[in-house]
Amino acid sequence: MEKRSDKVIIKQLKSIEEKEVDSALTYLYTVSKKTVSRFILRNKGNQQDVDDFFHDGLIAFYNLVKQDKINPDTNVEAYLYSICRNMWAKKLMKKPNDLELNDSFNVIKTEEIQIDTILKGERKNLIEQILKDLGKECEKILLLFYYEQLKMKEIVQKMHYANDQVLRNKKSKCMKSLRQVVLDSTFYKNQLTQK
Amino acid sequence: MMMDETAESKLIDDYIMNRLNKDQRKSFEVRLDQDPALQEALQIRQIMIEQVKTIGNLQLKDKILNIQKNVEGKEKHIAKRRNIRYFISIAAAMVVLFIGFQWFNTTQSVSNLYANNYEAYDQLRFGNRSTQEDKTLLDVGALYQKGNYAEMLKAIESLAPNEKEDDRIILASAICHMELEHYKKAIGILKQASVQNEFFYQDQAKWYLALNYLKLDQIEKSNKLLQDLSKTSNFYSKKAKDLLEDIK
Structure with a gap:
């Protein structure tokens, strides 16, 4: 696979074109997994751990890129490796430096790389209810706005709306539906009682 | 608010x-x-x-x-293709080795058969010095007896036409070529001589011709001549039978 510069990878991950994002993710998967795999397998992990932690690490890295928290001059492969390493260290209840040599990415905050992709109980029910009630169009609008963090104009272009106002109205309706599902959920009610 | x-x-x-x-x-x-x-x-x-x-x-x-599925699928596919290529390479190498081994064995055995059976014919007598003609042949023959085969071939070139047609000179020149590993030239001379009824050294010509064919791996031609010789009752009959057995 042809080597890509870090700037190109970050630009692709930020792109509104899905194929650009897919291409960058495939590239990162291909070039980075072996290094992460060696580290986890050397430190009491198995192949399933490698898959789980590398996937979550890649998701965390993607989120950081979308939130503009990655400097364009960052060494992408090293940063991704550090995220996975820190996640695995946390799982082993060890400091990252106890596992590997020091590097400049130990400043990554744990909360920034905390990924919750295994859902249980009320939380799982809530997500399932949202996906059921919201509809595909709303799901896409909200994902593009809050997850992909695209600007309104980019979403208008991507979803072929007539103008910003049409999108604003649609988004407002989608948020009302989402709000209602959340308010009705046991998950939310339990959150209130915990306070 | x-x-x-x-x-x-x-x-x-x-x-x-x-x-x-x-x-x-x-x-x-x-x-x-x-x-x-x-x-x-x-x-x-x-x-x-x-x-x-x-x-x-x-x-x-x-x-x-x-x-993950795509990348690992491709990696598996590449690994599978690499394995297939690897096994094909090994199989090809084994076939080449086998053929090479067989060829080496055959070549070795044919070479051995030739080496075990060939020796320069030493019964040629080139007369006495009573006549000028005999003197010339005697000088040429001396080169043969001493094993100066290249010198002898040069000397034959300078002989008179009738001397060149002497049966002893014809057989000696063929032996000289065999000694110098000019097998095809030897075959040319011996082939012609072996079919002439009046040629004095006809059995010798067939024997050495068979050896030449053997050396050049023309086994069938060699076999045919050896079978002819084996049916005779001369010195070469037993030698031909033994060689036929060895070739088998």
Whole structure:
């Protein structure tokens, strides 16, 4: 696979074109997994751990890129490796430096790389209810706005709306539906009682 | 005091998504401290956005699992092709080695048969010095007896035409060529001589011709001559039979 510069990878991950994002993710998967795999397998992990932690690490890295928290001059492969390493260290209840040599990415905050992709109980029910009630169009609008963090104009272009106002109205309706599902959920009610 | 819903929602979104500048953020937090309705609105908005982000992460995870399948599928495919190429290479190498081994064995055995059976014919007598003609042949013959085969071939060139047709000279020149590994030249001379009924050394010519064919791996031609010889009752009959056995 042809080597890509870090700037190109970050630009692709930020792109509104899905194929650009897919291409960058495939590239990162291909070039980075072996290094992460060696580290986890050397430190009491198995192949399933490698898959789980590398996937979550890649998701965390993607989120950081979308939130503009990655400097364009960052060494992408090293940063991704550090995220996975820190996640695995946390799982082993060890400091990252106890596992590997020091590097400049130990400043990554744990909360920034905390990924919750295994859902249980009320939380799982809530997500399932949202996906059921919201509809595909709303799901896409909200994902593009809050997850992909695209600007309104980019979403208008991507979803072929007539103008910003049409999108604003649609988004407002989608948020009302989402709000209602959340308010009705046991998950939310339990959150209130915990306070 | 709450703003209108759209403006308020946008402000809360910008706060959650860290899109406010320092002053806007500070101002929002001051309001937040004093406004329970805003606190509640922020709390529910955070939970809503958190759920959207979770859905995004779940979808991204699915996408990564698909990438994993594709990448690992390709790697397996490449590894499979590499293995197939590897096994084909090994098989080809084994075939080449086998053929080479067989060829080496055959070549070795044919070479050995030739070496075990060939020796320069030593019964040629080139007369006495009573006549000029005999003297010349005697000089040429001396080169043969001494094993100076290249010199002898040069000397034959200078002989008179009738001397060149002498049966002894013809056989000696063929032997000289065999000694010098000019097998095809030897074959040319012996082939012609062996079919002439009046040629005195006809059996010798057949024997040496058979050896030449053997050396050049023309086994069938060699066999045919040896079978002819084996049916005779001369010196070469037993030698031919033995050689035929060895060739088998």
